[in-house]
Amino acid sequence: MTVRTLAMEPMRHLDEPHVSQVPVIPADASPALHEGLRRRRVAATLGRCPCGATRPAMTAIQHASAEQGGTVWRPFPHTADCPAHDDPLGAALAAWQNRK
Numbered sequence: 001m002t003v004r005t006l007a008m009e010p011m012r013h014l015d016e017p018h019v020s021q022v023p024v025i026p027a028d029a030s031p032a033l034h035e036g037l038r039r040r041r042v043a044a045t046l047g048r049c050p051c052g053a054t055r056p057a058m059t060a061i062q063h064a065s066a067e068q069g070g071t072v073w074r075p076f077p078h079t080a081d082c083p084a085h086d087d088p089l090g091a092a093l094a095a096w097q098n099r100k
Helices: 031-046 058-068 086-097
Strands: 009-013 019-023
Touching: 009 031, 019 031, 031 086
Parallel strands: none
Antiparallel strands: 009 019
């Protein structure tokens, strides 16, 4: 069985001189998946989510890595009831991936 994957696209941060890879919202996304991905895109671009989560500041090592073109992972601390939190978004994504 083939599992579908999300397409990714680069998006520039408005609050930092860096670019993030963000998921493209699929045309056939469920409402839960659509809202979770939309919030992740907003959070990546603006540095804050509608749930109130803000992007953690980068450490000196992360800054150095980013300046050299490296990849830096900084997860957002979304609230548990936010559609972009890993738990509800993960469930919505799994349902979409396994849909026929």
